[in-house]
Amino acid sequence: MRRRHFCGGSLIAPQFLMTAAHCLSELNPSQVTVVLGAHSLRSNEGSRQTFRITQVFENGFNPQTLENDILILRLDRAATLNSRVNVVQLPRVNDTVPAGTQCVTSGWGRLGTQARVPDLLQELNVTVTNRDLCRPNNICTGVFMRQAGICFGDSGGPLVCNGQIQGISSFIIQRCGSGVAPDFFARVALFRNFIDSAINR
Template sequence: MDHLLALVAALWICQVNGGTFNTEIVGGREARPNSHPYIASLQFRRQHFCGGSLIAPRFLMTAAHCLSDMNPSQVTIVLGAHSLRSNEDSKQTFRITQVFENGFNPQTLRNDILILRLDRAASLNSRVKVVTLPRVNETVPAGTQCVTSGWGWLGTQSRASDLLQELNVTVTSRDLCRPNNICTGVFMRQAGICFGDSGGPLVCNGVIQGISSFIIGSCGSGVAPDFFAQVALFRNFIDGAINR
C-alpha cells in the first residue's frame, strides 16, 4: 500500500480554490438535522475545511493533517450546526487553546489524529453531545455497517451543499487496508469521502471507530476503500490529553 502514497499525498490535503476550501461527501444524503450531535465544523475565515468530533465537553478530535501548516489560533470550531450558512440557534462557536498531537507522519499519514482543547466547555443538549469512544484496541469486524458524515459537495462535478451529509459504509477486510487504519467501502455504486470530510467521524453501532484520513484515486470511485485512523488504537493518548 505504501507505494501509493505519492498519489495519496495529492488527495488528502485540503485544497484551496478561489479562496474557498473544497469539501465533499460523494453519493451521500442530507442528514436529519442534529442527528450527529457530536460533529463539528473546523473553519478558517468562515469557510469549512475539515470535520471533527466532540469527545468531552471541552475536547475535540480531528485528523492531524487538517491543521498541518495552519495556525490553530486562526481556526474556529462550530458545534450544533446543520446548515453552515444559516444562523441556527443550536450553533456554538469556539476557539482552540491547546493542541495535543501523537507523532503524525505527513509522509505515511500514520497517527493522523489530533486532540483540540476548546476555550470553554460546550453546553451539552439534544443537539450538541459527546460521542462514545471505543474500548482500548477494540476491533471492528469486516462487514460492520457504519456511517460517516460531513459537509460539502454532492459530487466531484456537482454543486456544493451547506447541509450536513451522511453516508452508510461497510468496513472492508484487513487485507484491503493497513495497520492503524479502518477501511470502508460502498458497494454497487460510487460513493465515499473526499477532501473536507477529513477529520470527521466514522461511527459504528453508536461508537466512533474512525477519523476520516485519506483516499486513493478519485472521490467515491469504488476502486479502493476509504481510510480512517483507528480510534481504538489511540485511547491511551486520547485519555491522557483529556486528563492532562
C-alpha cells in the same frame, strides 16, 4: 482568514474535540474557529456554539504516510450539551471492527471529486472492508454498490459503528467514491491511551 468549512471533528468530552492531524498541519490553530451544533453551512442556526482552540495535542503524525492522523483540541470553554451537541462514545483500547460491519460517516465534504460543497450535513452508510490496501492502523470502508464515499472537506469527521466512534476520516486514493478503492479512517481504538491522557492532563 477566509471563514469557510474545511474539516470535521467530534466532541469527545465537553471541552475536547477530536479531528484529523492533517487538517491543521498548515494552519495556525489560533486562527481556527470550532463550530458545534451546525446542520447547515449557510444559515446561522440558533443551535450553533463557537469556540477558540487553546491547546493542541498531537501524536506523531507523519504527513508522508498519514500515520497517526489524529489531533485532540482543547476548546476555550466547555460546550453546552443538548439535543444538537453531544459527546461521542469512544471505543475500548485496541477494539477491532470486523469486515462487514455497517457504520455511518458524516460531513460537509464535496459531493464528488469535482462537485460542489453541500449546504446541509451529509450522512452515508458504509461497510467496513479489509481489502488489500488497508493497513492495521486504519479502518477501511466502502460503498461498493454505488459510487459514494468520503471526499474533500470530510476529513476529521467521524466513523460511527454500533454507537461508538471507531474512525476519523483520513484519506482517499484515486478519487472520491470511486467504487473501487476503499476510504481510509484513522483507527481510534489504537489511540485510546493518548486520548485519555490529553483529556485528563
